[in-house]
Amino acid sequence: MKRWLPVLLSLLSLGTILCLAQTDQVTIKEDFQPSSLNQPGQDYPQVNSQGYARFRIVAPQAQSVTVNLGGPGGTPLKKSGDGVWIGTTAVPLDEGFHYYHLSVDGGTFNDPGALNFYGSIRWESGIEIPAHDREFYALKDVPHGRVQQILFPSKSTGICRRAFVYTPPDYEKNLTRRYPVLYLQHGWGEDETAWSNQGHANLIMDNLIAEGKISPFLIVMTYGMTNEVKFGTIGTYDVTPFETVLVNELIPYIDANFRTLADQPHRAMAGLSMGGVQTKAITLKHLDKFSHIGLFSGGTISPEDVSKTLDFAKKVKLVFVSYGSRELGGKMAGAFGGDPKANAEALRRAGINSAFYVSPNTAHEFLSWRRSLREMALLLFKE
Amino acid sequence: MKRWLPVLLSLLSLGTILCLAQTDQVTIKEDFQPSSLNQPGQDYPQVNSQGYARFRIVAPQAQSVTVNLGGPGGTPLKKSGDGVWIGTTAVPLDEGFHYYHLSVDGGTFNDPGALNFYGSIRWESGIEIPAHDREFYALKDVPHGRVQQILFPSKSTGICRRAFVYTPPDYEKNLTRRYPVLYLQHGWGEDETAWSNQGHANLIMDNLIAEGKISPFLIVMTYGMTNEVKFGTIGTYDVTPFETVLVNELIPYIDANFRTLADQPHRAMAGLSMGGVQTKAITLKHLDKFSHIGLFSGGTISPEDVSKTLDFAKKVKLVFVSYGSRELGGKMAGAFGGDPKANAEALRRAGINSAFYVSPNTAHEFLSWRRSLREMALLLFKE
Numbered sequence: 001m002k003r004w005l006p007v008l009l010s011l012l013s014l015g016t017i018l019c020l021a022q023t024d025q026v027t028i029k030e031d032f033q034p035s036s037l038n039q040p041g042q043d044y045p046q047v048n049s050q051g052y053a054r055f056r057i058v059a060p061q062a063q064s065v066t067v068n069l070g071g072p073g074g075t076p077l078k079k080s081g082d083g084v085w086i087g088t089t090a091v092p093l094d095e096g097f098h099y100y101h102l103s104v105d106g107g108t109f110n111d112p113g114a115l116n117f118y119g120s121i122r123w124e125s126g127i128e129i130p131a132h133d134r135e136f137y138a139l140k141d142v143p144h145g146r147v148q149q150i151l152f153p154s155k156s157t158g159i160c161r162r163a164f165v166y167t168p169p170d171y172e173k174n175l176t177r178r179y180p181v182l183y184l185q186h187g188w189g190e191d192e193t194a195w196s197n198q199g200h201a202n203l204i205m206d207n208l209i210a211e212g213k214i215s216p217f218l219i220v221m222t223y224g225m226t227n228e229v230k231f232g233t234i235g236t237y238d239v240t241p242f243e244t245v246l247v248n249e250l251i252p253y254i255d256a257n258f259r260t261l262a263d264q265p266h267r268a269m270a271g272l273s274m275g276g277v278q279t280k281a282i283t284l285k286h287l288d289k290f291s292h293i294g295l296f297s298g299g300t301i302s303p304e305d306v307s308k309t310l311d312f313a314k315k316v317k318l319v320f321v322s323y324g325s326r327e328l329g330g331k332m333a334g335a336f337g338g339d340p341k342a343n344a345e346a347l348r349r350a351g352i353n354s355a356f357y358v359s360p361n362t363a364h365e366f367l368s369w370r371r372s373l374r375e376m377a378l379l380l381f382k383e
Numbered sequence: 384m385k386r387w388l389p390v391l392l393s394l395l396s397l398g399t400i401l402c403l404a405q406t407d408q409v410t411i412k413e414d415f416q417p418s419s420l421n422q423p424g425q426d427y428p429q430v431n432s433q434g435y436a437r438f439r440i441v442a443p444q445a446q447s448v449t450v451n452l453g454g455p456g457g458t459p460l461k462k463s464g465d466g467v468w469i470g471t472t473a474v475p476l477d478e479g480f481h482y483y484h485l486s487v488d489g490g491t492f493n494d495p496g497a498l499n500f501y502g503s504i505r506w507e508s509g510i511e512i513p514a515h516d517r518e519f520y521a522l523k524d525v526p527h528g529r530v531q532q533i534l535f536p537s538k539s540t541g542i543c544r545r546a547f548v549y550t551p552p553d554y555e556k557n558l559t560r561r562y563p564v565l566y567l568q569h570g571w572g573e574d575e576t577a578w579s580n581q582g583h584a585n586l587i588m589d590n591l592i593a594e595g596k597i598s599p600f601l602i603v604m605t606y607g608m609t610n611e612v613k614f615g616t617i618g619t620y621d622v623t624p625f626e627t628v629l630v631n632e633l634i635p636y637i638d639a640n641f642r643t644l645a646d647q648p649h650r651a652m653a654g655l656s657m658g659g660v661q662t663k664a665i666t667l668k669h670l671d672k673f674s675h676i677g678l679f680s681g682g683t684i685s686p687e688d689v690s691k692t693l694d695f696a697k698k699v700k701l702v703f704v705s706y707g708s709r710e711l712g713g714k715m716a717g718a719f720g721g722d723p724k725a726n727a728e729a730l731r732r733a734g735i736n737s738a739f740y741v742s743p744n745t746a747h748e749f750l751s752w753r754r755s756l757r758e759m760a761l762l763l764f765k766e
Contacts, residue, residue: 039505059490061446083489102492106466107442109485109492116499116506122422123499139543144534149585151527160522172640175558196532257555 028052028088035114037097037126042113051092051129055111057085059104066103067111069093074103094326095131096367097198099124117198120189126198135207137200137370142210143169147202152253156244157226163250164192165258166202168209168216178259180217180266180381182292183246184373185224185275188234192223195373198366204374214377217266220254222246224271224278234274239281247286265317268380270294272369280305287315292380294320296372297327297364300340301354306347313352319344320376322357324368355379411435411471418497420480420509425496434475434512438494440468442487449486450494452476457486477709478514479750480581482507500581503572509581518590520583520753525593526552530585535636539627540609546633547575548641549585551592551599561642563600563649563764565675566629567756568607568658571617575606578756581749587757597760600649603637605629607654607661617657622664630669648700651763653677655752663688670698675763677703679755680710680747683723684737689730696735702727703759705740707751738762 032046032054044056055067055075060083067075067087077087099119102109110116114125145168151160171179184201186194195201201219208214226242255262269290271279276298283290284305293301293316300321306312321340344356357375359368415429415437427439438450438458443466450458450470460470482502485492493499497508528551534543554562567584569577578584584602591597609625638645652673654662659681666673667688676684676699683704689695704723727739740758742751 041504057490059488061488062490063444063446063488104487104490104492105442105444105446107440107445107487108495109487110495112491112493112505121424122495139534141536141543144543147532149530149532149579151522153524160524160527202532 026050035127036130037115037117037128038113039115044113045111045127047093047127047129051095052089053093053127053129054088055086056113057102057104057111058083059085063105064103065105067100068103069098069100093127093129094362094365094367095129096362096365096370098127098129098365100127101125118189118191118193119187119198122189131367133371136374137203137207139203140207140210142206144206145169145171145202145209145216147196150253150257152250154245154249156241156249161222161245161250162192163220163222163254164196165221165254166196166205166219167258168205168218170216171218171259175259178261180268181254181258181260182217182219182268182270182377182380183251184219184221185269185271185278186221187271187273187275187298188225188229188231191225192221195219195221199370199373201373204370205377208374208377215381217268217381218254218258218260220250222250224275229274234277239278242278243282243285246282247289251289264289264315265291266381268292268294268318270296270320270373270376271298272296272372273298273364284309284312287311291316292318292320294318294322294372294376296322296369296376297324300338300343301347302338302343303346303350304338306350306352313350317353318376318379318382319347319352319354320357320372320379321355322359322368322372322375324359324362324364326361326363327368328358353379409433418510419513420498420500420511421496422498427496428494428510430476430510430512434478435472436476436510436512437469437471439496440485440487440494441466442468446488447486448488450483451486452481452483476510476512477745477748477750478512479745479748479753481510481512481748483510484508501572501574501576502570502581505572514750516754519757520586520590522586523590523593525589527589528552528554528585528592528599530579533636533640535633537628537632539624539632544605544628544633545575546603546605546637547579548604548637549579549588549602550641551588551601553599554601554642558642561644563651564637564641564643565600565602565651565653565760565763566634567602567604568652568654568661569604570654570656570658570681571608571612571614574608575604578602578604582753582756584756587753588760591757591760598764600651600764601637601641601643603633605633607658612657617660622661625661626665626668629665630672634672647672647698648674649764651675651677651701653679653703653756653759654681655679655755656681656747667692667695670694674699675701675703677701677705677755677759679705679752679759680707683721683726684730685721685726686729686733687721689733689735696733700736701759701762701765702730702735702737703740703755703762704738705742705751705755705758707742707745707747709744709746710751711741736762 032048035045046054065077065085077085111125116123117126148165154161229237269279276295283293301319341356344354347354359371362368415431418428429437448460448468460468494508499506500509531548537544612620652662659678666676684702724739727737730737742754745751
């Protein structure tokens with residue numbers, strides 16, 4: 001695993017949300033609208049049809065206000081006469097969700113206009129650039145499942161822990177039906193709220209089910225940073241405490257308290273970024289428990305991994321690996337135990353049901369993972 | 384209703400979270416600990432055993448940083464040599480939960496150390512002063528119910544709306560049992576997250592059920608500001624749009640999708656502050672739907688109200704009215720259609736099951752309402 005660690009770390013720290021630098025002068029269209037993730041009644045931040053974001057912060061006596069979207073330098077705002085700071089990103093942002101925060105006179109604060117989302121081990125501001133394919137995670141007039149907050153006992157950590165469980169619309173209608181389960185993990189610095197809040201996992205499922213494209217299953221989302229994971233140690237940290245919570249405590253609790261199909265063929269695990277690293281580590285050790293494996297921007301499974309894992313081909317019904325297109329190439333070549341696309345093809349040639357998906361024009365960010373969840377959901381529990 | 388409106392408004396705008404001014408010099412004990420509502424890993428804000436709060440904000444180039452806890456003036460922080468602003472409240476805070484925000488160089492921001500809670504129509508910072516009776520809403524090693532996010536269709540508003548439903552621990556164990564329902568509303572500027580996040584309604588219920596003190600029931604919490612309610616118009620605004628959502632849309636949805644006892648004797652409504660005003664307005668119009676009524680810091684029900692409402696004594700099984708002790712007296716005398724304690728006694732003399740509760744040493748704030756929920760739960764659905 002150490003082989004691709006430096007690559008993973010550089011990948012995670014790229015701050016890759018800005019598009020490639022544009023050399024030509026572009027006319028910024030003045031069709032800005034409030035971001036869909038603004039707090040109620042807030043006009044700013046705004047987004048235009050080209051993907052530029054405009055910020056407006058009231059701080060009359062401040063000396064400097066900068067918006068930090070993860071890229072280098074940030075977007076400095078300029079003070080107008082009335083003490084209001086305004087500025088527009090130098091380049092368009094990728095479609096989808098982006099974390100950001102403000103630097104006000106050297107302090108780190110959130111934008112009072114935006115909703116907050118947990119990432120980077122803090123509640124950050126969020127902004128949404130409307131994606132051309134946003135319909136698949138839109139709130140529509142279809143039957144909706146629930147997102148159920150549960151508190152489950154964890155002897156290994158000595159506390160009650162929280163998880164969220166997506167149950168599909170018909171879960172409450174058909175009280176004898178049992179369902180497969182996907183355990184779905186967030187990335188480094190995020191928590192169990194991420195897949196619902198940033199990821200719209202419930203809406204993705206509601207829409208796929210309403211369209212008749214998938215058979216319903218449950219999704220379980222819990223906190224994966226059971227022990228401290230310092231940024232930069234994801235590839236080498238001890239996953240055992242989280243593995244214990246997930247395998248020994250959460251899975252039995254879910255199977256005892258929800259109407260699950262409580263066997264290996266009907267249990268999947270997937271995760272984004274650090275959650276993908278955890279998924280690989282845990283599923284390969286517990287192929288008696290998991291049959292479907294998904295890694296979203298979080299590594300790959302190579303023929304070498306398969307050969308080192310007893311009964312892999314017999315037990316694993318799906319290997320799903322995905323990335324954002326902006327993450328691939330360059331440093332990614334040869335990373336994560338080889339080219340993920342080539343790995344997927346090699347696994348398929350070896351008779352393993354293996355899929356590789358690339359999210360167009362996105363980086364290490366949530367639109368890649370919303371799309372990855374949708375694509376994986378279409379393939380889950382088909383056997 | 385207009386008669387007590389000025390009183391309600393002055394009550395709401397008192398900013399009554401600070402204790403009475405102290406004239407003697409008090410020694411502040413240096414036993415500060417991080418607030419239980421801090422973001423993960425954050426050391427500040429802190430609280431000491433006397434109820435003083437200490438704040439620490441990094442903003443090296445700022446000109447001024449003030450903490451606004453709702454009282455006049457706020458707590459100005461002082462900059463130390465390293466660009467860190469520190470300050471302690473001039474007086475202890477009441478036990479329980481308090482909203483606050485920062486003023487940094489004239490701009491309004493949240494404390495990056497604290498979790499956020501929706502109040503005053505924005506996500507505010509929150510701080511918790513440990514209450515002497517905090518055990519009743521503590522997270523304990525008992526069976527836990529769930530908080531289920533639902534999205535329900537609302538023709539009258541043209542969108543899917545969100546609600547949270549507390550289901551007790553045995554709801555999933557006994558699939559034939561049906562339960563009474565309490566519809567529980569937040570205050571002005573809050574939303575459907577308030578009763579779980581700030582109020583710990585689910586933990587209050589889990590603990591009461593584990594102690595065998597109540598029979599389990601469901602709690603439904605949704606957003607009450609369906610139409611715009613300007614601060615200062617709570618007593619006169621048009622409650623009809625919310626009444627339509629609640630009575631015509633949400634209640635039928637809950638009864639169709641949860642195992643409720645779907646009749647008047649097993650349906651209650653309560654609310655805090657504006658939610659109490661709404662509760663009174665809606666229940667008195669729909670006594671065919673509600674049998675138990677709770678107003679927390681949000682008015683009272685007088686003998687005059689009873690006499691104006693057809694079949695009140697026959698249909699209403701409980702009138703529960705509560706306040707924080709710091710809200711009573713002074714301007715409150717004669718407010719809300721008379722003294723609420725005298726009203727409760729008059730109703731009892733008239734044969735109506737009426738309870739009046741005063742939360743000790745709290746004001747118009749969430750500890751008053753956590754306690755009110757507990758006290759009312761003990762009395763609900765007894766007949």
